[in-house]
Amino acid sequence: MNIDEKDFFRQVTLRICGSLEIEKALWQCLLYIRDFLPAGQMSLHIYHRDVGVVETVANATFEGFRAMSLKSQLSDETRRNIEKQGLIRVRIIPRLGDDPVCSPVAEKFNALDLPAVVSDLVLERKLLGVLAIFGNGRIPFTEAHLKLIGIINEPFAMALTNSLRYRELQKLRDLLADDNRYLQDELRRMVGEDVIGADSGLKPVMDLVRQVAPLDSPVLLLGETGSGKEVIANAIHKTSFRRQAPFIKVNCGAIPPTLMDSELFGHEKGAFTGALSQKRGRIERAHTGTLFLDEIGELSLDAQVRLLRVLQEKEIERVGGSGPIAVDIRIIAATHRNLETMLNTGAFREDLYFRLRVFPIFIPPLRSRMMDLPALVQHFIQKKAREMKRSPAPELAFGALERLTAYHWPGNVRELENAVERALILSRGEPLIFDDIAPKTDKLPGNPAFPLSAPVPENLDLNAMTSHHIRRILDMCKGRVEGEKGAARHLNLHPSTLRKRMRKLGIPFGRKTAGRQSPAG
Known part of the structure; x- marks a missing residue:
């Protein structure tokens, strides 16, 4: 068959340059060249020389095409052979399974027994990758076929180069999107937390x-x-001089130990198998901002050593990196564990502990600040109703607040938030009951169960609900504000703080209650 080589070159070039999607362009080329070559499918592969990985980025058959990122690790011997043999433009491989370079890839395509024509894609004397044309299993490839494929080598090399640049742009876009997500999270915290x-x-x-x-x-x-x-x-960050910079959270208990270094410090391309691009770690992302290390007690001892260096030297080194990177961060750590006990057992480094414990703050459990419960309930009802697009937000049923107050909340505020969400799901527009939280007779040591005979009136705003709660505690304490049996003790408030709140809400105390209540403390 006589072939017009110039027209063949032009037609293939038009197709390979006809789409930004390299996989679609490859498919269009396959549909054209099958009239000239015994081709069954085509694939494009990138050679990552520094890590010895062949990455399949596109595959096309007569049925269709697909983009992919299929990585095959080459042995050290195979990598040496590639360097030794140099660049070979086009070659026929009678059986892919017999070729040490092609067999790892061919195995993933179930093509070990097929012949192929392989063309090294070279630009400026640099091996970019490989174009592979798999045989159809019926007609063998010939020298004439080699010549045709050699003609289109350069357009495919340029197409692969453009594809690589497009991938880099996508990575930059993803990086910007990633940073944007962090900033959006920060914005949500600043306006809604x-x-x-x-x-x-x-x-x-x-x-x-x-x-x-x-x-x-x-x-x-x-x-x-x-x-x-x-x-x-977040409150510390919002009121600091770093509030315009990122607030980056790391849940130390949720990251596998094998990934901790990469997540915290980042990695360079080729640092380990699969590290095909550079990655910034959480610490580097927090530069000029705040790094929040949640559940710091879950860090391995190895990770603790490297974190200590960050605190001491104000610098990090990416995995596989060749030098330090200066970072300017403020560190806030948090834990529910007893770090002093961990010090005694050797599970936490003493030097890191004292570096972190410059300014400890203890956050009391919800059961120790039940005065806040009505406000928290109202906050979560409004928040979850917005998320569920429920308007207006449901009200509390009679006795619901007392039931919530009588419960001891082992899961604290997070458990309360989940309880409100569950109640909203079950309410179907009715007032929120919370009958699955605790029995009506549930008591907490030092916090007697409150009688359900005094239900919460309907349609109370937050101040009215708080006022109702304080009045009920005062009734239980016979009007006494301070002392061992006073309302302030039950509400975990200083007596003067409680009086200030009562004055603001118009709740009488002291002499104002004479003749109606026992004298207040």
């Missing part, structure tokens, strides 16, 4: 936050799981 109880149950905590926030000193947040450590960490 108020500290409920900042003027009551968490007032001592917030006083400490205001003292330490303007400084760069490390902060260690201590408290039970779900008590609100991340909210406090």
Whole structure:
């Protein structure tokens, strides 16, 4: 068959350059060249010389095409052979399974017994990758076929180069999108994460936050799981001089030990198998901002050593990197574990502990600040109703607040949030009951169960609900504000703070209650 080589070159070039999607362009070429070559399928492969990996990026058959990222690790011997033999433009491989370079890839395509024509794609004397044309299993390849494929080698090399550049642009786009997600998370925190109880149950905590926030000193947040450590960490960041910079969270307990170094410090291309591109770690992302290390007690001893260096030297080194990278970060750590006990057992480094424990803040559990519960309930009802697109938000049923107050909340604020969400799902537009939280007779040591005979009136706003709660505690305490049996003790508030809140809400106390209640403390 006489072939017009110039027209063949032009037609293939038009098709390979006709789409930004390299896999689609490859398929269009296959449909054209099958009239000239015994081709069954085609594939494009990138050779990552520095890591010895062949990556299949596109495959086309008569049925269709697909983009992929299929990586095949070459042995050291095969890599040496590639370097030794140099660049070979086009060659016939009678059986792919017999070729040490092609067999790892051919095996993944079930093509070990097929012949192929392989063309090294070279630009400026640099091996970029390989174009593989698999035989159809019926007609063998000939020298004439080799000549035709040699004609189209350069267009495919240029197409692969453009594809690589396009991939880099996509990586940059993904990197920007990734940074944008972090910034969006930060923005959501800044506009929608108020500290409920900042003027009551968490007032001592917030006083400490205001003292330490303007400084760069490390902060260690201590408290039970779900008590609100991340909210406090965010409050510190929001009121610091770093508030315009990133707030990056690392859940130390959720990252496998094998990935911890890569996640914290990042890695260079080729640092390990599969590291085909450079990656910035969480610490590097937090540069000029705040790094929040949640569940710091879950860090391995090896990771603790490397974190200590960050605190001491203010620099990191990526996995596989050749030099240090300076970082300017403020560290806030948090844990529910007893780090002093871990020191005694050797599970936590003493030098790291004292570096982190410059300014410890203890966040009390929810059961110790029940004064905040009505406000928290109302906050979560409004928040979850918005998320579920429920308008108006449901009200509390009679006795619901008392039931919630009588429960001991081992999961703290997080458990309360989940309970509100569950109640909203089950409510079907009815008032929220919470009858699965605790029996009506449930008691907490030191916090007697409150009688359900005094239901919460309907349609109360937050201040009215808080007022109702305080009045009920006062009734239980026979009007006494302070002392061992006073309302302030039950509400975990300083008596003067409780009186201030009562005055604001118009709740009488002291002489104003004479003749109606026992004298207040």
